[in-house]
Amino acid sequence: MSASFSNIETAYRQRTPASARLFEEACRVLPAGLTHDSRATQPYPVYVARASGPRKWDVDGNEYVDYFGGHGALLLGHSHPEVVQAVQQQMVAGTHWGASHELEVRWAELVSRRCAAPLRHHPRSLHPGQDSRRWPAWRSGCRTQGRHGAARCDGGTISQA
Numbered sequence: 197m198s199a200s201f202s203n204i205e206t207a208y209r210q211r212t213p214a215s216a217r218l219f220e221e222a223c224r225v226l227p228a229g230l231t232h233d234s235r236a237t238q239p240y241p242v243y244v245a246r247a248s249g250p251r252k253w254d255v256d257g258n259e260y261v262d263y264f265g266g267h268g269a270l271l272l273g274h275s276h277p278e279v280v281q282a283v284q285q286q287m288v289a290g291t292h293w294g295a296s297h298e299l300e301v302r303w304a305e306l307v308s309r310r311c312a313a314p315l316r317h318h319p320r321s322l323h324p325g326q327d328s329r330r331w332p333a334w335r336s337g338c339r340t341q342g343r344h345g346a347a348r349c350d351g352g353t354i355s356q357a
Contacts, residue, residue: 205238205239208239209239211256211258212240212242212254212256213256214243214255214256215240215241215242215243215254215255215256216239218243218255219240219241219243242258242260247262247274247275248273249273249274249275249276250262250265250273250274251274252274262274
């Protein structure tokens with residue numbers, strides 16, 4: 197069995213020399229050579245150069261089916277033409293206004309239409325750091341005021357107050 201694993205690793209190393217070089221560079225400037233623990237693979241991670249639809253290509257030109265899908269964020273795949281067009285339009289208008297704007301109203305309307313009836317009242321997006329730590333207090337406050345319908349997405353699960 198170890199010979200089989202050895203053969204798999206040998207083939208991987210032969211197909212991915214540029215990824216190996218990038219990993220060596222990354223180890224000099226990043227803890228464990230990684231920016232995210234989910235990329236920790238042996239003997240080193242694949243370094244991706246581009247992606248389109250459900251596929252991605254590494255820096256060595258090898259093609260892969262992307263089963264990660266941006267950790268669930270890329271339901272339409274990489275570089276979907278409508279998403280690219282929308283992003284390009286928004287980049288021209290500005291990237292982070294730090295102020296209220298019409299698009300957040302349209303987002304809330306969309307969420308309200310797509311959620312179950314108890315969630316229709318005032319969708320709110322919380323920062324994953326400090327705001328989400330306030331979740332227990334938020335839920336308690338909703339309950340004591342007789343309000344229902346607070347929801348939290350946490351790692352793919354939705355909690356309701």
